[in-house]
Amino acid sequence: MTNMRALYQEVILDHNRKPRNFGPLPEATCQATGDNPLCGDHYDIYAVVEDGVIQKVGFHGEGCAISKAAASMMTVRAKGKTVDEAREMIEEFRQMLTGRLDLSGEHSLGHLTVFEGVSQLPQRVKCAVLPWHALDAALRGEEVTSTEGEADVWTEE
Amino acid sequence: MTWREIQKDFPILNQRIGEHRLAYLDNAASSQVPQQVVDRLEEYLTREHSNVHRGVHALSQRATESFDQAREKVASFLNAPSSAQCIFTRGTTEGINLVAHGFGRKFLGKGDTIVVSALEHHANIVPWQMLGEERGVSLRVIPMNDRGELLLEELPDLLDDSVKLVCVNHVSNALGTINDVARVVELAHGRDIPVLIDGAQAVPHMKVDVQELGADFYAFSSHKMCGPTGVGVLYAKKKWLDRMNPFLGGGDMILSVTWEGTTFNEAPHKFEAGTPPIMAAIGLGAAIDYLEGIGLDAIGAREAELLAQATERILEVDGVRLYGTAEEKAGVLSFDVEGVHPHDIGTILDSQGVAIRAGHHCAQPVMNRLGIPATARASFAFYNDEEDIDQLIDGVRLVKEIFG
Numbered sequence: 001m002t003n004m005r006a007l008y009q010e011v012i013l014d015h016n017r018k019p020r021n022f023g024p025l026p027e028a029t030c031q032a033t034g035d036n037p038l039c040g041d042h043y044d045i046y047a048v049v050e051d052g053v054i055q056k057v058g059f060h061g062e063g064c065a066i067s068k069a070a071a072s073m074m075t076v077r078a079k080g081k082t083v084d085e086a087r088e089m090i091e092e093f094r095q096m097l098t099g100r101l102d103l104s105g106e107h108s109l110g111h112l113t114v115f116e117g118v119s120q121l122p123q124r125v126k127c128a129v130l131p132w133h134a135l136d137a138a139l140r141g142e143e144v145t146s147t148e149g150e151a152d153v154w155t156e157e
Numbered sequence: 158m159t160w161r162e163i164q165k166d167f168p169i170l171n172q173r174i175g176e177h178r179l180a181y182l183d184n185a186a187s188s189q190v191p192q193q194v195v196d197r198l199e200e201y202l203t204r205e206h207s208n209v210h211r212g213v214h215a216l217s218q219r220a221t222e223s224f225d226q227a228r229e230k231v232a233s234f235l236n237a238p239s240s241a242q243c244i245f246t247r248g249t250t251e252g253i254n255l256v257a258h259g260f261g262r263k264f265l266g267k268g269d270t271i272v273v274s275a276l277e278h279h280a281n282i283v284p285w286q287m288l289g290e291e292r293g294v295s296l297r298v299i300p301m302n303d304r305g306e307l308l309l310e311e312l313p314d315l316l317d318d319s320v321k322l323v324c325v326n327h328v329s330n331a332l333g334t335i336n337d338v339a340r341v342v343e344l345a346h347g348r349d350i351p352v353l354i355d356g357a358q359a360v361p362h363m364k365v366d367v368q369e370l371g372a373d374f375y376a377f378s379s380h381k382m383c384g385p386t387g388v389g390v391l392y393a394k395k396k397w398l399d400r401m402n403p404f405l406g407g408g409d410m411i412l413s414v415t416w417e418g419t420t421f422n423e424a425p426h427k428f429e430a431g432t433p434p435i436m437a438a439i440g441l442g443a444a445i446d447y448l449e450g451i452g453l454d455a456i457g458a459r460e461a462e463l464l465a466q467a468t469e470r471i472l473e474v475d476g477v478r479l480y481g482t483a484e485e486k487a488g489v490l491s492f493d494v495e496g497v498h499p500h501d502i503g504t505i506l507d508s509q510g511v512a513i514r515a516g517h518h519c520a521q522p523v524m525n526r527l528g529i530p531a532t533a534r535a536s537f538a539f540y541n542d543e544e545d546i547d548q549l550i551d552g553v554r555l556v557k558e559i560f561g
């Protein structure tokens with residue numbers, strides 16, 4: 001059984017209590033909604049992208065501590081990245097949660113490795129991935145995304 | 158028999174989840190299966206297994222006899238006038254869909270209305286919405302109060318001439334409310350409107366008499382009452398079974414088939430196309446024997462005791478909020494902890510060996526009515542005990558500790 005203190009680390013609890021960049025971003029150039037119909041988690045992700053660079057990311061919505069902290073930390077981490085860099089980070093984050101990323105090697109996740117513990121809990125992987133999934137959709141110009149259906153490729157090996 | 162001894166009938170409970178004792182409190186989702194039922198399934202598989210109603214050989218006769226006996230047990234369990242009125246389905250969901258198909262598509266049309274309640278499981282909402290979409294039938298909802306009790310005093314106003322069916326659950330899976338279904342039947346029948354009762358959460362916990370209730374349709378699932386998955390029952394009044402359309406077409410549901418057409422068999426066979434879930438039905442029969450051996454009144458009383466204790470203890474934890482505080486309640490404790498999402502509660506409890514369910518419990522309209530996304534739900538069976546409650550409360554305290 002995963003140690004709960006390793007899962008719910010102070011950083012995650014802090015972002016859950018005081019989410020950063022929380023609230024709609026009226027100046028967003030793209031946005032997408034992420035839904036997990038199985039548990040009702042729901043987030044709107046907003047991004048301001050100029051000349052291929054992400055100037056700002058914001059989010060709004062409700063869900064569990066894992067998904068909310070994931071969204072909050074994502075908004076901080078993605079700011080200032082190019083769209084290509086963000087895509088790579090999204091892919092690495094997904095690989096970490098499905099246990100396929102060697103964290104001792106080179107990666108761009110920084111503090112986001114606090115979510116590594118989630119990979120031990122298959123039922124919670126979707127929670128952590130949801131906001132990233134929505135950011136990916138927003139950057140690709142899609143507006144709605146869901147953890148279910150076709151989108152399941154996200155958490156599959 | 159003491160409750161301690163009865164627990165020994167459930168070997169699955171005696172295991173560790175990581176380093177913790179298992180406290181299984183997800184009985185409303187699926188209950189556990191006692192050794193007596195496991196033994197009966199083994200006997201069937203090692204001595205009797207074959208197809209029913211088809212063979213002249215010894216095994217087929219044995220299987221047919223056991224299968225037919227299981228139906229008799231169901232009929233006596235429900236006090237149905239005849240076992241021919243007890244149709245084996247895949248579960249509650251299929252039973253309700255069978256009615257939507259066989260009754261709904263036959264008798265309902267544009268402008269008609271179905272009344273459901275604010276407490277329904279998706280299984281008793283979606284089939285009616287689908288029928289509504291297809292046939293132009295609309296839905297009307299019996300409202301509930303903040304405690305999770307249906308406002309039955311408003312039902313008479315909902316029952317006008319357009320209403321052709323009332324569908325309500327006997328016990329709410331999300332909040333545990335025991336609904337006064339006898340009153341619903343009385344009001345509906347006063348206007349000649351038939352009533353379907355979703356009994357999935359009732360039959361494991363109380364004596365149900367379909368004749369006394371006057372239900373037109375009553376559906377339940379084996380896996381919530383100590384039986385195996387894969388089978389359930391739909392009871393219906395004979396007058397409806399005789400007039401309803403069949404559900405699926407195929408073998409066993411026919412009397413004769415020619416290229417010119419088909420004559421259907423009578424109930425229950427008319428509604429049981431193909432090879433039925435023979436093994437699961439026999440297991441359900443054994444589960445009925447098992448529950449009746451203990452006595453449903455004793456079971457209900459034990460569960461009420463566990464619920465009362467758990468309710469009192471969980472309310473001692475700061476920040477815990479209960480959902481569903483009806484006067485008449487079965488063994489369901491829906492709750493959350495201020496500032497903590499139910500999913501996080503579920504994960505932390507799981508790490509302590511406590512199995513509960515977190516989510517909307519297939520009852521999103523109930524969650525919307527209460528203005529919450531989800532709840533954590535502990536649900537009790539007679540084989541739970543005080544130690545399970547201790548473990549639940551310790552787990553909830555750990556949630557508080559972790560989330561500060």
Ligand SMILES: Cc1ncc(COP(=O)(O)O)c(C=O)c1O
Nearest residue numbers: 248249250278280330355357378
């Ligand atoms: C009240 C109620 N109705 C219907 C169902 C559906 O039962 P099943 O999934 O066995 O078809 C359930 C259980 O999930 C339930 O609790």
